[in-house]
Amino acid sequence: MADIENMEYDSLLVRFKDILKHNNLKFTKQREVVLKTMYNNDEHFSPESLYVLVKETYPELNVGIATVYRTLNLLEESDMVTSLSFGSSGKKFELGNKPHHDHMICKMCDEIIEFEDNGIEKKQEEIASKYGFKLTSHLMQLYGICKKCQKKQ
């Protein structure tokens, strides 16, 4: 049963349970379902859109949007999800199960393209140490117009 397909999710789940235990928090269906929905739908979610998806997928649980917010905040504090903010609408979240990457965002269609930035990281470390700054994370977003939208113009 525990085939390779589920290994990654299982390890996320174990990590989540660990975090909960270490903080004297409880493992609940709602928390599990929020994590699982993010995993099964590999995208960038707004709290609202994740909420809709969770409700559609698990209507019997009757999950409230407050719980989605609470769970996302918990997951973010525990570094299991990352948030991006751009544009005028609120944040978007993604599950941190992929290797580190950054984002290119199309101004016209809001599409998000992920890319890896081997090499830029080193430069960032250099800059930070120059200012005595202790780096914990970074956000790099490139804005512009994607291939498709360039054709439309």
Next chain:
Amino acid sequence: MADIENMEYDSLLVRFKDILKHNNLKFTKQREVVLKTMYNNDEHFSPESLYVLVKETYPELNVGIATVYRTLNLLEESDMVTSLSFGSSGKKFELGNKPHHDHMICKMCDEIIEFEDNGIEKKQEEIASKYGFKLTSHLMQLYGICKKCQKKQ
């Protein structure tokens, strides 16, 4: 009168007036005062804090916060100001009169340190062209703990 001190502001103002004219928009005291206040107080502003400062400085104009928002949005669309968003509170804006730079943000005290990133830009262009993406701008924010706050810990 037009000494070197004011040249930079004057050129901003000319640019602003140009933008207004090209869009059939009008040059008003309120719009001018928002721009001027940003220029005179070289910082990163939330719309709210800029509003307070404008009211303090020009109480007789009785500028409303809606106008501050409208002006900031206008200035941003015209690329005269840039916005950063981070944390859970809203956006911060800065006037785009400095050479391009990025930001280091302290997680503890929210201080913003600016730095220049000669060299990273080239890499960004490379990445973008690999995806057929037409780059118009970018955002790079390094998060961590600043020198002062490290000592406090």
Next chain:
DNA sequence: ATCATTGCAAAACATTTGCACAGTA
């Protein structure tokens, strides 16, 4: 004179919180 802009208040969003009840350990 014409048409955009303004301040105000209300509306629209986005997110958080208080509380009584339900669920986990």
Next chain:
DNA sequence: TACTGTGCAAATGTTTTGCAATGAT
């Protein structure tokens, strides 16, 4: 059992919008 989590609705915070009056060209 003890205590945390939950949904709900209300509260909060941020940004936008409709409107009648004002101001710029």
